[in-house]
Amino acid sequence: MPGDQISEKSPAQRSALVVGGGLAGLAAAVALESVGARVTLLETRRSLGGRAGSFEDAKSGEILDNCQHVLLGCCTNLINLYARLGVAKKIRYASTIHFLDSRGKRFDLWATPGLPAPLHLGPAMASFSALTLAQRAALVQAMLAMLRLGRSGRAALEGQSFGQWLQQMDQPEPLVQRFYDPVLVSALNEQTLAVGSKYAIQVFQDAMLFNRTGYVLGLPACPLAELYARPPCQDVRLSTRVEEIMFDAGRAVGVTLHTGRKLTADAIVLAANYHAVLRWVPEAMRRYDARFAGINRLESVPILGAHLWFDQPVMTISHAALMEGPLQWLFRKDVAGRVVHGVISAARDWVNVPHQRCLNLFTAQIKALFPQAAGVRLLHGVIVIEKRATFSPRPGVDALRPMQGSPSGGIANLFLAGDYTRTDWPATMEGAVRSGYLAAQAVLRSWLPPQKPCPQFLMPDLPMEFPADLLTESG
Numbered sequence: 001m002p003g004d005q006i007s008e009k010s011p012a013q014r015s016a017l018v019v020g021g022g023l024a025g026l027a028a029a030v031a032l033e034s035v036g037a038r039v040t041l042l043e044t045r046r047s048l049g050g051r052a053g054s055f056e057d058a059k060s061g062e063i064l065d066n067c068q069h070v071l072l073g074c075c076t077n078l079i080n081l082y083a084r085l086g087v088a089k090k091i092r093y094a095s096t097i098h099f100l101d102s103r104g105k106r107f108d109l110w111a112t113p114g115l116p117a118p119l120h121l122g123p124a125m126a127s128f129s130a131l132t133l134a135q136r137a138a139l140v141q142a143m144l145a146m147l148r149l150g151r152s153g154r155a156a157l158e159g160q161s162f163g164q165w166l167q168q169m170d171q172p173e174p175l176v177q178r179f180y181d182p183v184l185v186s187a188l189n190e191q192t193l194a195v196g197s198k199y200a201i202q203v204f205q206d207a208m209l210f211n212r213t214g215y216v217l218g219l220p221a222c223p224l225a226e227l228y229a230r231p232p233c234q235d236v237r238l239s240t241r242v243e244e245i246m247f248d249a250g251r252a253v254g255v256t257l258h259t260g261r262k263l264t265a266d267a268i269v270l271a272a273n274y275h276a277v278l279r280w281v282p283e284a285m286r287r288y289d290a291r292f293a294g295i296n297r298l299e300s301v302p303i304l305g306a307h308l309w310f311d312q313p314v315m316t317i318s319h320a321a322l323m324e325g326p327l328q329w330l331f332r333k334d335v336a337g338r339v340v341h342g343v344i345s346a347a348r349d350w351v352n353v354p355h356q357r358c359l360n361l362f363t364a365q366i367k368a369l370f371p372q373a374a375g376v377r378l379l380h381g382v383i384v385i386e387k388r389a390t391f392s393p394r395p396g397v398d399a400l401r402p403m404q405g406s407p408s409g410g411i412a413n414l415f416l417a418g419d420y421t422r423t424d425w426p427a428t429m430e431g432a433v434r435s436g437y438l439a440a441q442a443v444l445r446s447w448l449p450p451q452k453p454c455p456q457f458l459m460p461d462l463p464m465e466f467p468a469d470l471l472t473e474s475g
Contacts, residue, residue: 009447010036011032011035011036011037011444011447011448012035012036012037012038014037014038014266014267014447015037015038015039015040015264015265015266015267016028016029016032016037016038016039016040016265016266016267016268016269016443017039017040017042017254017255017263017265017267017268017269018032018039018040018041018042018269018271018417019042019242019255019268019269019270019271019272020042020043020050020270020271020272020276020417020418021041021042021043021045021048021049021050021228021236021238021271022048022049022050022051022052022053022271022272022418022432023049023050023052023078023081023429023432023433023436024050024271024417024418024419024432024433024435024436024439025041025043025050025269025271025272025417025436026041026048026049026081026085026228026231026433026436027077027081027417027432027433027434027435027436027437027440027457028269028271028415028417028436028437028439028440028443029041029231029233029236029269029436030081030084030085030231030232030233030436031436031437031440031441031457032440032443032444033232033233033234034084034232035444035455037443038235039233039234039235040235040237040263040265041231041233041235041236041237042237042240042242042255042257042263043236043237043238043239043240044239044240044241044242045238045239046238046239047225047228047229047238048225048228048229048231048236048238049224049225049227049228051066051067051386051389052065052066052069052224052429052432053065053066053224053225053228054066054223054224054225054226057307057382059380059382060309060380063223063225063226064223064307064382064384065223065224065225065305065341066224066305066384066386067303067304067305067341067343067384067386067389068305068329068331068341068343069220069224069429070217070218070219070319071091071217071218071429071430072206072207072214072215072216072217072218073093073207073211073213073214073215073216073218073462074206074207074210074211074213074214074215074430074461074462075218075428075429075430076430076459076460076461076462077430077433077434077437077458077459078429078430078433079091079218079459080433080459081433082227084232085227085228085230085231085232086230086232087226087227090220090221090222090226090227091218091219091220091221092218092219092220092221092318093216093217093218093219094216094217094218094219094318094319095110095111095216095217096108096109096110097109097110097215097217097319097321098317098318098319098320098321099130099178099182099320099321099322099323100320100321100322100323100330100369101130101178101323101324102323102324102368102369103368103369104368104369104370104371105130106317106320107128107129107130108124109121109124109125109128109215110124111124111212111215112124115212116212116465116466116467116468117208117209117210117211117212117214117464117465117468118143118147118208118209118210118467118468118471119467120212121208121215125139125140130178130179130323131174131175131178131179132174134172135172135174135175135178135179138169138170138171138172138175139171139175139179141169141170142166142169142171143204143208143209144471145169146201146204146205146209147205147209147468147471147472148471148472148473149201149205149472149473150205150472150473151205153473154197154198154201154202154205155198157196157197157198157201158196158197158198158395158396158398159196159395159396160196160197160395161193161194161195161196161197161394161395162184162192162193162194162195162196162197162200162201163192163193163194164197165197165200165201166180166192166193176192176193177323177324178323180192181323181328182321182322182323182328182329183203183204183321184200184203185328185345185346186321186328186329186343186345187203187426187428188200188203188345188393188426188427189301189303189345189346189389189390189392189393189427190301190345190346190392190393190394191346194392194394195392195393195394196393196394196395196396196397197395198398199393199425199426202425202426206461206462209468210461210462210463210464210465210468211462211463211464211465211468212465213462214462217319219318219319219331240257240258241257241258242255242256242257242258242280243255243256243257243258244256244280245268245270245280245281245414246262246264247282247285247411250285250288250411250412251411251412251413251414252268252411252412252413252414253265253268253413254268255268266413266447267413267415267443267446267447268413268414268415269415269416269417269439269440269443270414270415270416270417270418271416271417271418271436271439272418273388273418273420274295274298274391274418274420275300275388277295277416277418278292278295278296281411281414285411288409288410288411289406289407289409289410289411289414290402290407290409290410291402291403291406291407291410291416292402294399294400294401294402295400295402295420297400298391298392298397298400298401298420299391299392299394300387300388300389300390300391300392301345301346301347301348301389301390301391301392302346302347302348302350302351302385302386302387302388302389303343303344303345303346303347303385303386303389303390304343304344304347304350304358304383304384304385305341305342305343305383305384305385305386306327306341306342306343306344306358306359306362306381306382306383306384307333307339307341307381307382307383307384308339308340308341308342308359308362308363308366308378308380308381309338309339309378309379309380309381310338310339310340310366310373310376310377310378310379311338311376311377311379312338312372312373312375312376312377313336313337313338313372314337314338314340314366314370314372314373314376315330315332315337315340315366315370315373316332316337317332318331318332319331319332320369322365322369325344325365326344326350326361326362326365327342327343327344327362327365327366328342328343328344328345329342329343330342330343330366330369331343340366342362342366347385350385351385351387355381355383358381358383359378359381359383362381363376363378363381389427390419390426390427390428391419391420391427393426393427398422401420401421401422401423402416402420402421402422403416403421403422403442404416404417404421404422404435404438404439404441404442405439405442405443405445405446406442406446412446413446415439415442415443416435416439417432417435417436417438417439418432418435419431419432419435420435421435421438421439423435423438434458437457437458437459438457438458440457441454441455441456441457441458
Protein backbone atom coordinates (compact mmCIF):
# COMPACT_ATOMS: atom_id res chain seq x y z
CA MET A 1 0.00 0.00 0.00
CA PRO A 2 1.25 3.51 -0.67
CA GLY A 3 3.06 5.35 2.07
CA ASP A 4 2.35 8.83 3.35
CA GLN A 5 3.76 11.73 1.34
CA ILE A 6 5.90 14.15 3.33
CA SER A 7 5.13 17.80 2.59
CA GLU A 8 6.50 21.07 3.90
CA LYS A 9 3.32 21.84 5.83
CA SER A 10 3.95 22.67 9.47
CA PRO A 11 1.97 20.88 12.24
CA ALA A 12 -0.09 24.08 12.58
CA GLN A 13 -1.29 23.54 9.01
CA ARG A 14 -2.24 19.91 9.72
CA SER A 15 -5.30 18.29 11.26
CA ALA A 16 -5.88 15.13 13.30
CA LEU A 17 -8.94 13.19 14.37
CA VAL A 18 -8.49 11.33 17.67
CA VAL A 19 -11.16 8.68 18.15
CA GLY A 20 -11.60 7.81 21.81
CA GLY A 21 -11.41 10.09 24.85
CA GLY A 22 -9.77 7.75 27.32
CA LEU A 23 -6.29 8.41 28.68
CA ALA A 24 -4.60 7.32 25.44
CA GLY A 25 -6.77 9.59 23.31
CA LEU A 26 -6.45 12.48 25.74
CA ALA A 27 -2.67 12.15 25.77
CA ALA A 28 -2.47 12.04 21.96
CA ALA A 29 -4.84 14.99 21.53
CA VAL A 30 -3.15 17.18 24.17
CA ALA A 31 0.31 16.43 22.78
CA LEU A 32 -0.65 17.19 19.16
CA GLU A 33 -2.49 20.35 20.12
CA SER A 34 0.55 21.52 22.10
CA VAL A 35 2.54 21.82 18.84
CA GLY A 36 -0.23 23.65 17.03
CA ALA A 37 -2.03 20.87 15.18
CA ARG A 38 -5.79 21.22 14.70
CA VAL A 39 -7.19 18.34 16.74
CA THR A 40 -10.74 17.02 17.00
CA LEU A 41 -11.27 14.61 19.90
CA LEU A 42 -14.29 12.31 19.52
CA GLU A 43 -15.75 10.37 22.47
CA THR A 44 -18.84 8.13 22.52
CA ARG A 45 -19.61 8.71 26.21
CA ARG A 46 -20.85 11.88 27.85
CA SER A 47 -17.55 12.42 29.67
CA LEU A 48 -13.87 11.79 29.04
CA GLY A 49 -11.70 9.19 30.73
CA GLY A 50 -12.84 5.92 29.15
CA ARG A 51 -12.32 2.98 31.47
CA ALA A 52 -10.63 5.37 33.91
CA GLY A 53 -13.72 7.57 33.95
CA SER A 54 -16.91 8.07 35.95
CA PHE A 55 -20.68 7.67 35.70
CA GLU A 56 -23.76 8.86 37.57
CA ASP A 57 -25.33 6.32 39.92
CA ALA A 58 -29.07 6.19 39.13
CA LYS A 59 -30.13 5.58 42.74
CA SER A 60 -27.93 7.97 44.70
CA GLY A 61 -27.23 10.54 41.99
CA GLU A 62 -23.57 10.46 42.95
CA ILE A 63 -20.75 10.49 40.42
CA LEU A 64 -18.95 7.15 40.74
CA ASP A 65 -15.72 5.99 39.20
CA ASN A 66 -15.90 2.90 37.00
CA CYS A 67 -13.25 1.46 39.26
CA GLN A 68 -10.73 2.92 41.67
CA HIS A 69 -7.61 3.92 39.75
CA VAL A 70 -4.35 4.81 41.46
CA LEU A 71 -0.93 5.85 40.28
CA LEU A 72 2.58 5.38 41.60
CA GLY A 73 5.48 7.80 41.69
CA CYS A 74 7.10 5.87 38.83
CA CYS A 75 4.21 6.80 36.49
CA THR A 76 6.10 9.74 35.02
CA ASN A 77 3.95 10.18 31.91
CA LEU A 78 0.62 10.00 33.72
CA ILE A 79 1.89 12.61 36.17
CA ASN A 80 2.99 14.72 33.19
CA LEU A 81 -0.48 14.45 31.62
CA TYR A 82 -2.11 15.55 34.88
CA ALA A 83 0.18 18.59 34.84
CA ARG A 84 -0.81 19.35 31.23
CA LEU A 85 -4.47 19.08 32.25
CA GLY A 86 -3.90 21.40 35.21
CA VAL A 87 -5.11 18.84 37.77
CA ALA A 88 -1.87 17.72 39.44
CA LYS A 89 -3.01 19.26 42.73
CA LYS A 90 -6.08 17.00 42.73
CA ILE A 91 -3.90 13.94 43.39
CA ARG A 92 -3.21 13.07 47.05
CA TYR A 93 -0.07 11.06 47.68
CA ALA A 94 0.42 8.47 50.42
CA SER A 95 3.96 7.55 51.42
CA THR A 96 2.82 4.64 53.59
CA ILE A 97 1.16 1.62 51.97
CA HIS A 98 -1.23 -0.24 54.28
CA PHE A 99 -1.67 -4.02 54.17
CA LEU A 100 -4.35 -5.89 56.14
CA ASP A 101 -4.54 -9.59 56.91
CA SER A 102 -7.87 -11.44 57.06
CA ARG A 103 -8.42 -10.38 60.71
CA GLY A 104 -7.72 -6.73 59.99
CA LYS A 105 -4.24 -6.60 61.48
CA ARG A 106 -2.32 -3.83 59.76
CA PHE A 107 1.19 -3.97 58.33
CA ASP A 108 2.76 -0.92 56.71
CA LEU A 109 5.33 -0.39 53.98
CA TRP A 110 7.11 2.96 54.22
CA ALA A 111 10.36 4.64 53.23
CA THR A 112 12.98 5.78 55.70
CA PRO A 113 13.71 9.50 55.08
CA GLY A 114 17.17 10.17 53.70
CA LEU A 115 17.84 6.64 52.48
CA PRO A 116 18.20 6.13 48.69
CA ALA A 117 16.83 3.19 46.72
CA PRO A 118 16.85 0.31 47.34
CA LEU A 119 17.75 0.92 50.99
CA HIS A 120 14.77 3.22 51.61
CA LEU A 121 12.29 0.36 52.13
CA GLY A 122 14.76 -1.84 54.04
CA PRO A 123 13.70 -0.98 57.62
CA ALA A 124 10.01 -1.38 56.75
CA MET A 125 10.67 -4.74 55.09
CA ALA A 126 12.73 -5.89 58.07
CA SER A 127 9.80 -5.20 60.40
CA PHE A 128 7.04 -6.41 58.05
CA SER A 129 5.78 -9.04 60.47
CA ALA A 130 3.03 -10.27 58.14
CA LEU A 131 5.87 -12.43 56.83
CA THR A 132 8.01 -14.79 58.84
CA LEU A 133 11.73 -14.11 59.13
CA ALA A 134 12.40 -16.88 56.60
CA GLN A 135 9.88 -15.37 54.17
CA ARG A 136 11.40 -11.90 54.56
CA ALA A 137 14.85 -13.36 53.86
CA ALA A 138 13.52 -15.08 50.73
CA LEU A 139 11.89 -11.82 49.61
CA VAL A 140 15.14 -9.89 50.04
CA GLN A 141 16.94 -12.53 47.98
CA ALA A 142 14.38 -12.16 45.17
CA MET A 143 14.48 -8.34 45.29
CA LEU A 144 18.26 -8.33 44.98
CA ALA A 145 18.00 -10.68 42.01
CA MET A 146 15.48 -8.35 40.37
CA LEU A 147 17.75 -5.39 41.00
CA ARG A 148 20.75 -7.12 39.44
CA LEU A 149 18.74 -7.91 36.31
CA GLY A 150 18.20 -4.26 35.43
CA ARG A 151 15.95 -3.23 32.54
CA SER A 152 17.64 -5.28 29.84
CA GLY A 153 17.76 -8.34 32.07
CA ARG A 154 14.04 -8.26 32.72
CA ALA A 155 13.35 -7.78 28.99
CA ALA A 156 15.22 -11.03 28.32
CA LEU A 157 12.67 -12.84 30.53
CA GLU A 158 9.68 -11.75 28.40
CA GLY A 159 8.92 -15.36 27.44
CA GLN A 160 9.00 -16.78 30.99
CA SER A 161 6.15 -16.81 33.47
CA PHE A 162 6.69 -15.15 36.82
CA GLY A 163 5.54 -18.37 38.45
CA GLN A 164 8.57 -20.10 36.94
CA TRP A 165 10.85 -17.30 38.11
CA LEU A 166 9.46 -17.43 41.65
CA GLN A 167 9.98 -21.19 41.70
CA GLN A 168 13.59 -20.74 40.59
CA MET A 169 14.05 -18.24 43.42
CA ASP A 170 12.49 -20.62 46.00
CA GLN A 171 9.78 -18.17 46.99
CA PRO A 172 7.38 -19.91 49.42
CA GLU A 173 3.64 -20.00 48.67
CA PRO A 174 2.60 -17.98 51.77
CA LEU A 175 4.95 -15.20 50.67
CA VAL A 176 3.34 -15.17 47.24
CA GLN A 177 -0.13 -14.92 48.78
CA ARG A 178 0.70 -12.28 51.40
CA PHE A 179 2.99 -9.99 49.42
CA TYR A 180 3.34 -10.71 45.71
CA ASP A 181 -0.40 -11.17 45.09
CA PRO A 182 -1.58 -7.89 46.68
CA VAL A 183 1.01 -5.99 44.64
CA LEU A 184 0.94 -7.75 41.27
CA VAL A 185 -2.65 -8.86 40.75
CA SER A 186 -3.83 -5.26 41.11
CA ALA A 187 -0.93 -3.77 39.15
CA LEU A 188 -1.15 -6.17 36.19
CA ASN A 189 -4.76 -7.44 36.36
CA GLU A 190 -3.62 -11.02 36.12
CA GLN A 191 -2.75 -13.88 38.46
CA THR A 192 0.78 -13.62 39.86
CA LEU A 193 1.94 -17.01 38.65
CA ALA A 194 0.59 -16.46 35.13
CA VAL A 195 2.04 -13.05 34.26
CA GLY A 196 5.20 -12.68 32.25
CA SER A 197 8.36 -12.18 34.30
CA LYS A 198 9.26 -9.04 32.37
CA TYR A 199 6.28 -7.03 33.58
CA ALA A 200 6.16 -8.52 37.08
CA ILE A 201 9.79 -7.63 37.68
CA GLN A 202 9.25 -4.19 36.14
CA VAL A 203 6.63 -3.44 38.81
CA PHE A 204 9.12 -4.06 41.60
CA GLN A 205 12.08 -2.44 39.84
CA ASP A 206 10.30 0.79 38.94
CA ALA A 207 8.16 1.07 42.05
CA MET A 208 10.45 -0.18 44.80
CA LEU A 209 14.04 -0.76 43.75
CA PHE A 210 15.34 1.95 41.39
CA ASN A 211 14.17 5.24 42.93
CA ARG A 212 12.95 6.13 46.41
CA THR A 213 9.86 7.97 45.08
CA GLY A 214 8.70 5.18 42.78
CA TYR A 215 6.44 3.44 45.31
CA VAL A 216 4.47 6.50 46.51
CA LEU A 217 0.74 5.93 46.00
CA GLY A 218 -1.37 8.63 44.30
CA LEU A 219 -5.13 8.75 44.88
CA PRO A 220 -7.44 11.20 43.07
CA ALA A 221 -9.22 13.53 45.50
CA CYS A 222 -12.21 13.87 43.16
CA PRO A 223 -14.20 11.71 40.73
CA LEU A 224 -11.99 10.65 37.85
CA ALA A 225 -14.14 12.43 35.27
CA GLU A 226 -13.38 15.73 37.01
CA LEU A 227 -9.70 15.29 36.14
CA TYR A 228 -10.53 15.38 32.42
CA ALA A 229 -13.36 17.93 32.45
CA ARG A 230 -11.36 20.81 30.91
CA PRO A 231 -8.62 19.46 28.63
CA PRO A 232 -6.53 21.99 26.69
CA CYS A 233 -8.20 20.96 23.43
CA GLN A 234 -10.34 23.36 21.42
CA ASP A 235 -12.56 20.78 19.71
CA VAL A 236 -13.85 18.03 22.02
CA ARG A 237 -17.05 16.30 20.94
CA LEU A 238 -18.78 14.10 23.52
CA SER A 239 -21.66 11.69 22.85
CA THR A 240 -20.22 11.29 19.34
CA ARG A 241 -20.00 7.75 18.00
CA VAL A 242 -17.81 6.80 15.07
CA GLU A 243 -19.51 4.27 12.80
CA GLU A 244 -16.69 3.66 10.33
CA ILE A 245 -13.28 4.78 9.17
CA MET A 246 -13.08 6.14 5.63
CA PHE A 247 -10.26 4.88 3.41
CA ASP A 248 -9.05 5.96 0.00
CA ALA A 249 -6.29 4.26 -1.98
CA GLY A 250 -4.81 2.56 1.08
CA ARG A 251 -4.97 5.64 3.28
CA ALA A 252 -7.19 6.58 6.20
CA VAL A 253 -8.82 9.88 5.28
CA GLY A 254 -11.62 10.40 7.81
CA VAL A 255 -14.50 8.97 9.80
CA THR A 256 -18.26 8.64 9.44
CA LEU A 257 -20.25 9.53 12.56
CA HIS A 258 -23.46 7.92 13.80
CA THR A 259 -25.31 10.93 12.44
CA GLY A 260 -24.00 10.26 8.94
CA ARG A 261 -21.72 13.27 9.03
CA LYS A 262 -18.24 12.75 7.61
CA LEU A 263 -15.07 14.29 9.05
CA THR A 264 -11.71 14.30 7.29
CA ALA A 265 -8.18 14.95 8.58
CA ASP A 266 -4.50 14.51 7.77
CA ALA A 267 -4.14 11.85 10.47
CA ILE A 268 -6.57 9.44 12.16
CA VAL A 269 -5.62 8.22 15.65
CA LEU A 270 -7.69 5.28 16.86
CA ALA A 271 -7.55 5.47 20.66
CA ALA A 272 -10.37 3.04 21.43
CA ASN A 273 -9.99 -0.53 22.65
CA TYR A 274 -8.63 -3.07 20.21
CA HIS A 275 -12.04 -4.75 19.79
CA ALA A 276 -13.41 -1.51 18.31
CA VAL A 277 -10.33 -1.08 16.14
CA LEU A 278 -10.84 -4.52 14.63
CA ARG A 279 -14.46 -3.61 13.82
CA TRP A 280 -13.47 -0.35 12.16
CA VAL A 281 -10.62 -1.60 9.99
CA PRO A 282 -11.80 -4.07 7.33
CA GLU A 283 -10.09 -7.43 7.33
CA ALA A 284 -8.95 -6.94 3.73
CA MET A 285 -6.99 -3.84 4.79
CA ARG A 286 -5.66 -5.40 7.99
CA ARG A 287 -3.91 -8.06 5.93
CA TYR A 288 -1.61 -5.40 4.47
CA ASP A 289 -0.67 -3.92 7.85
CA ALA A 290 1.59 -5.91 10.18
CA ARG A 291 0.20 -4.11 13.22
CA PHE A 292 -2.97 -6.17 13.05
CA ALA A 293 -1.34 -9.60 12.84
CA GLY A 294 -1.61 -10.43 16.54
CA ILE A 295 -4.23 -8.13 18.05
CA ASN A 296 -7.03 -10.68 17.92
CA ARG A 297 -4.93 -13.07 20.02
CA LEU A 298 -4.74 -10.67 22.96
CA GLU A 299 -6.78 -11.96 25.91
CA SER A 300 -9.08 -9.54 27.74
CA VAL A 301 -9.26 -9.70 31.54
CA PRO A 302 -12.11 -8.25 33.66
CA ILE A 303 -11.94 -6.05 36.76
CA LEU A 304 -14.69 -5.78 39.38
CA GLY A 305 -15.36 -2.60 41.34
CA ALA A 306 -17.73 -2.49 44.32
CA HIS A 307 -19.18 0.81 45.60
CA LEU A 308 -20.49 0.31 49.13
CA TRP A 309 -22.46 2.70 51.37
CA PHE A 310 -22.80 1.78 55.07
CA ASP A 311 -24.93 3.30 57.82
CA GLN A 312 -21.86 3.81 60.07
CA PRO A 313 -18.15 4.48 59.52
CA VAL A 314 -16.20 1.34 58.71
CA MET A 315 -12.78 2.53 57.49
CA THR A 316 -10.40 5.13 58.89
CA ILE A 317 -7.34 4.64 56.67
CA SER A 318 -7.35 5.88 53.06
CA HIS A 319 -6.61 2.49 51.49
CA ALA A 320 -5.69 -1.09 52.24
CA ALA A 321 -4.10 -3.90 50.25
CA LEU A 322 -5.82 -7.08 51.44
CA MET A 323 -3.82 -10.27 51.88
CA GLU A 324 -6.93 -12.44 51.56
CA GLY A 325 -10.06 -11.98 49.46
CA PRO A 326 -12.47 -11.81 48.01
CA LEU A 327 -11.82 -8.05 47.74
CA GLN A 328 -8.14 -7.36 47.06
CA TRP A 329 -8.01 -3.60 47.75
CA LEU A 330 -10.23 -1.21 49.70
CA PHE A 331 -10.40 2.58 49.46
CA ARG A 332 -12.18 5.07 51.70
CA LYS A 333 -14.31 7.36 49.53
CA ASP A 334 -15.61 9.90 52.07
CA VAL A 335 -14.24 11.70 55.11
CA ALA A 336 -16.33 9.72 57.60
CA GLY A 337 -15.42 6.32 56.18
CA ARG A 338 -19.01 5.22 55.54
CA VAL A 339 -18.46 4.91 51.78
CA VAL A 340 -15.80 2.51 50.54
CA HIS A 341 -14.76 1.10 47.20
CA GLY A 342 -13.46 -2.44 46.78
CA VAL A 343 -11.60 -3.92 43.82
CA ILE A 344 -11.07 -7.42 42.48
CA SER A 345 -8.59 -7.62 39.61
CA ALA A 346 -8.33 -10.62 37.27
CA ALA A 347 -12.02 -11.08 38.11
CA ARG A 348 -12.86 -13.87 35.66
CA ASP A 349 -14.59 -15.92 38.35
CA TRP A 350 -16.87 -13.00 39.31
CA VAL A 351 -18.35 -12.04 35.95
CA ASN A 352 -21.48 -14.20 36.36
CA VAL A 353 -21.88 -14.05 40.14
CA PRO A 354 -25.20 -12.38 41.12
CA HIS A 355 -24.58 -8.88 42.38
CA GLN A 356 -26.46 -9.43 45.63
CA ARG A 357 -24.24 -12.40 46.45
CA CYS A 358 -21.20 -10.20 45.75
CA LEU A 359 -22.51 -7.52 48.10
CA ASN A 360 -23.18 -10.07 50.85
CA LEU A 361 -19.67 -11.52 50.57
CA PHE A 362 -17.98 -8.12 50.49
CA THR A 363 -19.96 -6.87 53.48
CA ALA A 364 -18.99 -9.95 55.49
CA GLN A 365 -15.34 -9.41 54.57
CA ILE A 366 -15.41 -5.77 55.68
CA LYS A 367 -17.06 -6.70 58.98
CA ALA A 368 -14.26 -9.20 59.60
CA LEU A 369 -11.56 -6.66 58.73
CA PHE A 370 -12.68 -3.75 60.88
CA PRO A 371 -13.87 -4.19 64.50
CA GLN A 372 -15.92 -0.98 64.29
CA ALA A 373 -17.83 -2.47 61.34
CA ALA A 374 -19.19 -5.52 63.18
CA GLY A 375 -22.71 -4.14 63.47
CA VAL A 376 -22.94 -2.01 60.34
CA ARG A 377 -25.64 -2.32 57.73
CA LEU A 378 -25.11 -1.95 53.99
CA LEU A 379 -27.44 0.77 52.73
CA HIS A 380 -26.60 0.64 49.03
CA GLY A 381 -24.19 -1.18 46.78
CA VAL A 382 -23.21 -0.91 43.12
CA ILE A 383 -21.17 -3.56 41.33
CA VAL A 384 -19.32 -2.54 38.17
CA ILE A 385 -17.59 -5.19 36.07
CA GLU A 386 -15.42 -4.04 33.20
CA LYS A 387 -15.28 -7.26 31.17
CA ARG A 388 -12.60 -6.02 28.79
CA ALA A 389 -10.59 -4.00 31.28
CA THR A 390 -7.07 -4.84 30.08
CA PHE A 391 -5.13 -7.40 28.10
CA SER A 392 -3.42 -10.24 29.93
CA PRO A 393 0.35 -9.63 30.26
CA ARG A 394 1.23 -13.29 29.86
CA PRO A 395 4.62 -14.47 28.60
CA GLY A 396 5.24 -13.57 24.95
CA VAL A 397 2.48 -10.95 24.79
CA ASP A 398 4.75 -8.24 23.39
CA ALA A 399 4.88 -10.02 20.03
CA LEU A 400 1.11 -9.44 19.70
CA ARG A 401 1.14 -5.73 20.58
CA PRO A 402 1.18 -3.31 17.62
CA MET A 403 3.28 -0.22 17.16
CA GLN A 404 1.51 3.15 17.06
CA GLY A 405 2.72 4.27 13.65
CA SER A 406 2.10 2.68 10.28
CA PRO A 407 4.79 0.23 9.11
CA SER A 408 6.13 0.22 5.58
CA GLY A 409 3.33 -0.91 3.31
CA GLY A 410 0.72 -0.41 6.03
CA ILE A 411 -2.32 1.84 6.15
CA ALA A 412 -1.02 5.37 5.79
CA ASN A 413 -2.37 8.14 8.03
CA LEU A 414 -3.77 5.57 10.51
CA PHE A 415 -2.25 5.56 14.00
CA LEU A 416 -3.05 3.44 17.05
CA ALA A 417 -3.12 4.48 20.71
CA GLY A 418 -4.16 2.40 23.69
CA ASP A 419 -2.56 0.49 26.53
CA TYR A 420 -2.58 -2.62 24.30
CA THR A 421 -0.09 -1.04 21.88
CA ARG A 422 3.65 -1.52 22.31
CA THR A 423 4.85 0.78 25.09
CA ASP A 424 7.16 -1.46 27.15
CA TRP A 425 4.59 -1.04 29.92
CA PRO A 426 1.70 -3.30 30.91
CA ALA A 427 -1.95 -2.26 30.57
CA THR A 428 -2.05 0.56 33.11
CA MET A 429 -2.99 4.23 33.09
CA GLU A 430 0.71 4.98 32.63
CA GLY A 431 0.84 2.59 29.68
CA ALA A 432 -2.20 4.27 28.11
CA VAL A 433 -0.68 7.75 28.38
CA ARG A 434 2.62 6.52 26.97
CA SER A 435 0.77 5.05 24.00
CA GLY A 436 -0.94 8.39 23.34
CA TYR A 437 2.33 10.30 23.46
CA LEU A 438 3.98 7.72 21.20
CA ALA A 439 1.08 7.94 18.73
CA ALA A 440 1.40 11.74 18.68
CA GLN A 441 5.13 11.43 18.00
CA ALA A 442 4.42 8.98 15.17
CA VAL A 443 1.92 11.42 13.66
CA LEU A 444 4.44 14.27 13.77
CA ARG A 445 7.19 12.08 12.35
CA SER A 446 4.94 11.27 9.37
CA TRP A 447 4.33 14.99 8.80
CA LEU A 448 7.91 16.22 9.08
CA PRO A 449 10.77 15.83 6.59
CA PRO A 450 13.25 13.11 7.66
CA GLN A 451 16.00 15.63 8.36
CA LYS A 452 13.86 17.70 10.71
CA PRO A 453 13.90 16.73 14.43
CA CYS A 454 10.61 15.53 15.84
CA PRO A 455 9.29 16.78 19.19
CA GLN A 456 9.43 14.17 21.93
CA PHE A 457 6.49 13.89 24.30
CA LEU A 458 7.47 10.75 26.19
CA MET A 459 8.82 11.50 29.66
CA PRO A 460 11.87 9.56 30.91
CA ASP A 461 11.64 7.02 33.69
CA LEU A 462 12.68 8.03 37.17
CA PRO A 463 16.49 7.99 37.36
CA MET A 464 18.13 4.97 38.92
CA GLU A 465 19.63 6.13 42.21
CA PHE A 466 22.90 5.30 43.87
CA PRO A 467 23.51 2.61 45.11
CA ALA A 468 20.82 0.89 43.04
CA ASP A 469 22.77 1.69 39.87
CA LEU A 470 25.88 -0.01 41.26
CA LEU A 471 23.95 -3.18 42.10
CA THR A 472 22.45 -3.47 38.63
CA GLU A 473 24.41 -5.68 36.28
CA SER A 474 22.68 -4.43 33.10
CA GLY A 475 21.03 -1.16 32.05
